[in-house]
Amino acid sequence: MSRTSGAHTPDTHLCVLLQSEVVLSAFQQHKEVKLKSSPADLVTETDQRVEKILISAIRNRYPQHRFIGEESVAAGEHLELTDSPTWIIDPIDGTVNFVHRFPFVAISIAFTVNRQTQFGIVYSCVEDKLFYAQRGGGAFLNGEPLHASGQQDISRCVVVTEIGAERDDVALSTMTSNIRRLLQLPVHGVRALGTAAVDMCQVATGGADAYYHIGMHCWDIAASAIIVQEAGGVVMDTDGSEFDMMSRRVIAASSAAVADRIAQVIQAFPCCRDDEDNCGCGATGVN
Ligand SMILES: O=P(O)(O)O[C@H]1[C@H](O)[C@@H](O)[C@H](O)[C@@H](O)[C@@H]1O
Numbered sequence: 001m002s003r004t005s006g007a008h009t010p011d012t013h014l015c016v017l018l019q020s021e022v023v024l025s026a027f028q029q030h031k032e033v034k035l036k037s038s039p040a041d042l043v044t045e046t047d048q049r050v051e052k053i054l055i056s057a058i059r060n061r062y063p064q065h066r067f068i069g070e071e072s073v074a075a076g077e078h079l080e081l082t083d084s085p086t087w088i089i090d091p092i093d094g095t096v097n098f099v100h101r102f103p104f105v106a107i108s109i110a111f112t113v114n115r116q117t118q119f120g121i122v123y124s125c126v127e128d129k130l131f132y133a134q135r136g137g138g139a140f141l142n143g144e145p146l147h148a149s150g151q152q153d154i155s156r157c158v159v160v161t162e163i164g165a166e167r168d169d170v171a172l173s174t175m176t177s178n179i180r181r182l183l184q185l186p187v188h189g190v191r192a193l194g195t196a197a198v199d200m201c202q203v204a205t206g207g208a209d210a211y212y213h214i215g216m217h218c219w220d221i222a223a224s225a226i227i228v229q230e231a232g233g234v235v236m237d238t239d240g241s242e243f244d245m246m247s248r249r250v251i252a253a254s255s256a257a258v259a260d261r262i263a264q265v266i267q268a269f270p271c272c273r274d275d276e277d278n279c280g281c282g283a284t285g286v287n
């Protein structure tokens with residue numbers, strides 16, 4: 001059981017914390033690695049095992065609920081977000097880090113009703129940091145309230161992003177030119193931790209002022225999106241429209257001014273929506 005669990009933690013937190021022991025005990029071990037959508041999109045037996053245990057534990061308690069799990073979708077399960085109560089699960093966010101023992105790996109769980117996120121949990125296992133938010137209830141890190149930085153001036157920002165699993169020329173040149181354009185504004189710095197969920201939670205802590213990503217999946221950011229929003233941050237699509245967790249594009253920021261400025265500077269590359277089957281573009285929504 002993690003050092004951060006407490007009497008106040010709801011059942012789901014306990015579920016996550018219990019599974020983090022599975023992640024942590026495997027963290028130092030040799031891992032059998034399989035490839036998914038690219039040579040950089042990895043999965044291990046631990047990813048699959050943690051997701052199975054989480055889903056069966058939650059399903060046991062809530063048999064009518066639906067699930068969107070990264071590894072269930074990778075195994076061919078249809079991905080559809082409906083009005084039904086739905087759990088959106090990334091059993092290990094940062095699998096490349098997990099395989100390499102780079103100490104930023106997280107379990108991410110979001111819960112939606114009527115397609116609206118009710119709460120999100122991101123547990124950064126090696127750091128032992130439990131990020132949590134409930135709609136209208138604020139955002140917390142290990143029980144302490146979180147507040148975004150409120151920074152309005154892009155030139156005073158630390159911006160977090162990810163070079164994801166894409167290795168095609170269009171995606172790579174778009175991502176690298178986005179980073180170059182931001183650095184030339186200039187911004188104070190660009191960072192990447194290798195886990196979208198923990199990256200985005202840095203905006204909720206105020207330790208970063210913005211996060212943007214093109215190509216991630218709903219399970220990577222569904223939980224951290226509500227954590228940023230409840231910490232007073234802004235979350236939107238990279239085209240400036242309302243945040244849509246299935247679009248595979250996101251900007252999370254300390255303020256609308258910074259979010260809008262980033263939306264002006266960065267470009268997106270085409271990638272299928274998570275809920276779009278066989279959309280035919282280069283970067284597929286599922287593996
Ligand atoms: O580790 P997973 O759950 O696969 O998620 C990562 C994704 O695969 C990468 O492409 C992104 O760059 C990371 O930020 C995600 O955390």
Ligand SMILES: [Mg+2]
Nearest residue numbers: 090093094220
């Ligand atoms: Mg992930």
Ligand SMILES: [Mg+2]
Nearest residue numbers: 070090092093
């Ligand atoms: Mg994952």
